[in-house]
Amino acid sequence: MPELPEVETIKRGLENSLKNQTIHDIKLHRQNLRHPMPTLLETGFVNARILNLTRRGKYILMHLDTQSTILFHLGMSGKIIVKPYDTQYQHQKHEHFTLITKEGQILSYIDPRRFGIIDLFESDTLHPMLCDMGPEPLLEHEDVVYQQSLVTHLYTKLKDKKQPIKNTLLDQHIIAGLGNIYVCEALFMAGISPLRLSCIITKKECLKIIQSVQSILLQAIQAGGSSMRDYVHSNGKKGYFQIQWQAYGKGGILSQRCSIKGKKAFIKRVVQAGRSSFYCETCQH
DNA sequence: CGTAACTCCTGATGGC
DNA sequence: TGCCATCAGGAGTTAC
Numbered sequence: 001m002p003e004l005p006e007v008e009t010i011k012r013g014l015e016n017s018l019k020n021q022t023i024h025d026i027k028l029h030r031q032n033l034r035h036p037m038p039t040l041l042e043t044g045f046v047n048a049r050i051l052n053l054t055r056r057g058k059y060i061l062m063h064l065d066t067q068s069t070i071l072f073h074l075g076m077s078g079k080i081i082v083k084p085y086d087t088q089y090q091h092q093k094h095e096h097f098t099l100i101t102k103e104g105q106i107l108s109y110i111d112p113r114r115f116g117i118i119d120l121f122e123s124d125t126l127h128p129m130l131c132d133m134g135p136e137p138l139l140e141h142e143d144v145v146y147q148q149s150l151v152t153h154l155y156t157k158l159k160d161k162k163q164p165i166k167n168t169l170l171d172q173h174i175i176a177g178l179g180n181i182y183v184c185e186a187l188f189m190a191g192i193s194p195l196r197l198s199c200i201i202t203k204k205e206c207l208k209i210i211q212s213v214q215s216i217l218l219q220a221i222q223a224g225g226s227s228m229r230d231y232v233h234s235n236g237k238k239g240y241f242q243i244q245w246q247a248y249g250k251g252g253i254l255s256q257r258c259s260i261k262g263k264k265a266f267i268k269r270v271v272q273a274g275r276s277s278f279y280c281e282t283c284q285h
Numbered sequence: 286c287g288t289a290a291c292t293c294c295t296g297a298t299g300g301c
Numbered sequence: 302t303g304c305c306a307t308c309a310g311g312a313g314t315t316a317c
Contacts, residue, residue: 002310003310003311006310034311034312034313058310058311073311073312074310074311075310075311075312076309076310076311076312077309077310077311113309113311115311115312116311170311170312171312172311172312179310179311180309180310180311181310182310248310275309275310275311276308276309
């Protein structure tokens with residue numbers, strides 16, 4: 001799925017196109033994604049106004065003026081597209097949720113694999129999915145104090161974990177929003193092997209990890225999200241920027257950092273917890 | 286309790 | 302061209 005930068009990009013797109021608009025109609029085209037979708041969505045929100053959109057981890061939250069919030073998760077293959085409404089409109093294959101505004105915009109939620117989630121909760125409560133989530137890796141503005149608190153938090157969490165650092169960073173309870181690609185890239189940048197046991201990571205290395213995570217996420221957000229195979233911006237256009245990955249998907253390719261130092265080392269692919277990890281044995285320890 | 290394996294689902298890709 | 306195996310950005314559940 002889109003990881004944090006892509007979700008953030010989509011959220012911003014939705015905010016630009018839908019903020020303060022009024023819901024004209026919502027349609028569900030099936031009952032379930034990963035979980036059942038509340039049928040109340042179809043009937044309960046005509047004339048509700050969209051106050052704003054926020055992001056928490058990989059979730060997008062649409063806050064309505066009815067004290068309700070719609071929660072979206074895009075799973076592995078989800079996308080959200082917004083475009084002007086056309087009366088000829090017919091929902092496309094794998095479109096499971098459609099929202100039309102009185103102002104004439106149409107939001108389509110499309111998710112072939114249906115690993116995503118659409119749910120509803122009261123705005124003054126916290127959705128169960130959001131309760132135990134780790135801290136956000138980024139704040140709106142650069143903040144050294146926050147960065148330090150993240151380092152301390154991470155170090156505390158890693159201290160008694162026996163699993164590889166790669167697996168721990170993918171756990172949304174530790175830090176919110178990281179996925180397979182950005183973890184691979186951050187560990188490459190930090191010079192830390194994905195195989196390293198979490199409990200033997202030093203505090204200094206935690207700082208390196210947090211710095212790398214923040215740097216890569218910021219870079220990706222500024223680039224408008226990355227353009228993986230089936231990732232689409234919320235306006236429906238293909239991602240217009242492809243980050244030059246250093247490690248992810250680069251199995252068998254020369255490690256850039258080693259090349260600069262005149263060494264010849266290749267990026268290796270291993271499988272951890274059923275997911276591909278890419279790293280350089282020579283410059284990641 | 287923590288950890289790893291299994292599970293949901295469709296589509297793209299590559300080898301034969 | 303078709304068929305089959307493999308892989309994919311996630312994460313909850315189950316089994317140990």
